[in-house]
Amino acid sequence: MIPYGKHSLDGQDIASVVDVLENHYLTQGEMVPRFERALAEYCTAKHCVTVNSATSGLHIACLAAGVGAGDWVWTSPISFVASANCARYCGANVDFVDVDESHNISVTHLAARLARAKVENCLPKAIILVHFAGNSCDMQQIAALTQPLGIRLIEDAAHGLGGEYQGRKIGCCQYSDMAVLSFHPVKSITSAEGGAVLTNDSELQKRLLLLARHGVTRDPDAMTNRAPVDQGAWYYQQQVLGFNYRLSDVHAALGLSQLGKLDAFIARRAQLASQYDVLLADLPLKLPKVATDRKSAWHLYMVQVTGNRQQIFSRLRQAGIGVNVHYIPIHLQPYYRQFGFKEGDFPQAEGFYANALTLPLYPDLSDSQQQQVVAQLAKVLGEQ
Numbered sequence: 001m002i003p004y005g006k007h008s009l010d011g012q013d014i015a016s017v018v019d020v021l022e023n024h025y026l027t028q029g030e031m032v033p034r035f036e037r038a039l040a041e042y043c044t045a046k047h048c049v050t051v052n053s054a055t056s057g058l059h060i061a062c063l064a065a066g067v068g069a070g071d072w073v074w075t076s077p078i079s080f081v082a083s084a085n086c087a088r089y090c091g092a093n094v095d096f097v098d099v100d101e102s103h104n105i106s107v108t109h110l111a112a113r114l115a116r117a118k119v120e121n122c123l124p125k126a127i128i129l130v131h132f133a134g135n136s137c138d139m140q141q142i143a144a145l146t147q148p149l150g151i152r153l154i155e156d157a158a159h160g161l162g163g164e165y166q167g168r169k170i171g172c173c174q175y176s177d178m179a180v181l182s183f184h185p186v187k188s189i190t191s192a193e194g195g196a197v198l199t200n201d202s203e204l205q206k207r208l209l210l211l212a213r214h215g216v217t218r219d220p221d222a223m224t225n226r227a228p229v230d231q232g233a234w235y236y237q238q239q240v241l242g243f244n245y246r247l248s249d250v251h252a253a254l255g256l257s258q259l260g261k262l263d264a265f266i267a268r269r270a271q272l273a274s275q276y277d278v279l280l281a282d283l284p285l286k287l288p289k290v291a292t293d294r295k296s297a298w299h300l301y302m303v304q305v306t307g308n309r310q311q312i313f314s315r316l317r318q319a320g321i322g323v324n325v326h327y328i329p330i331h332l333q334p335y336y337r338q339f340g341f342k343e344g345d346f347p348q349a350e351g352f353y354a355n356a357l358t359l360p361l362y363p364d365l366s367d368s369q370q371q372q373v374v375a376q377l378a379k380v381l382g383e384q
């Protein structure tokens with residue numbers, strides 16, 4: 001089976017993990033701060049706090065943004081459930097904003113919804129923006145709407161590492177408060193499991209650090225009261241209710257080694273995507289489009305089919321092509337339906353989902369494997 005996505009590991013990645021196992025601390029050593037500095041530098045953000053998954057990162061990003069019980073948080077219905085769950089962890093209410101042709105939150109819908117929420121006095125505390133498939137949201141336009149209202153912007157950049165918007169890397173936080181990355185094996189780079197939160201705001205960085213590390217600090221300058229004179233270097237304080245969301249040094253070593261190859265991974269993904277554009281041009285499909293001021297990280301190559309999607313999907317799977325579907329709209333999940341969401345609430349998202357098909361795309365996919373995918377797809381579509 002040719003999978004839809006897959007990590008790409010080499011001997012250097014393996015050696016860097018073995019080196020940590022043989023010679024270094026397994027956790028709280030040097031690898032985590034080195035990985036954090038390298039990520040911040042790559043994305044051109046000021047600060048980076050690594051965590052054990054993007055889901056953890058989204059949770060503490062919401063908390064750092066002040067999201068709490070009774071607040072509203074908005075996100076895209078076309079995403080993985082973690083984009084919404086993070087708000088629920090904080091006791092907040094979730095609502096969604098429908099997508100546009102780019103499959104990202106629609107700026108037009110957002111403007112209308114904000115105007116209504118302002119009148120009804122129920123503006124969201126934060127909005128979680130998803131750069132779907134690695135293609136950036138229109139950050140400048142969105143920030144122009146939300147900044148005057150004091151709404152926090154959190155980027156769920158799990159698909160976006162290596163992509164660009166207006167000539168800057170996704171994750172630079174030029175228009176947002178924080179951006180969250182994932183290093184799950186199908187994402188741009190992997191640390192097996194892992195994630196990171198980027199920010200340019202040093203107050204947010206301090207809160208994120210505390211929240212990810214038990215709420216505990218050892219920094220003498222950060223103590224809430226002066227430590228009594230007889231207390232020594234062992235002294236630490238728990239200041240908030242934090243979590244153990246630390247990334248280990250073993251995972252950070254793998255992530256750091258992978259980061260060195262990120263540009264090559266993205267270049268190969270982009271090459272495969274443009275080859276798909278050519279190879280699929282004559283088939284009855286809608287192909288993904290990326291605006292000229294953006295470079296997608298090409299996490300996914302999604303097409304929209306005409307015909308019986310379920311049949312197309314299962315025939316391709318039978319032929320060894322690991323197609324997939326991203327995503328079942330979050331508001332239609334049983335967990336979210338209990339809050340009153342139903343079919344028809346977000347027609348663009350639901351219409352997209354009805355015909356969406358994800359084709360295999362990852363750096364190690366060979367040209368001949370790609371041709372195999374296209375040939376099988378052409379055959380199956382011909383039978384429709």
Ligand SMILES: *Cc1c(COP(=O)(O)O)cnc(C)c1O
Nearest residue numbers: 053054055080082158182183184
């Ligand atoms: C993968 C993914 C996540 C969760 O990432 P983890 O690191 O597995 O927790 C969150 N949001 C989106 C959009 C994702 O694709």
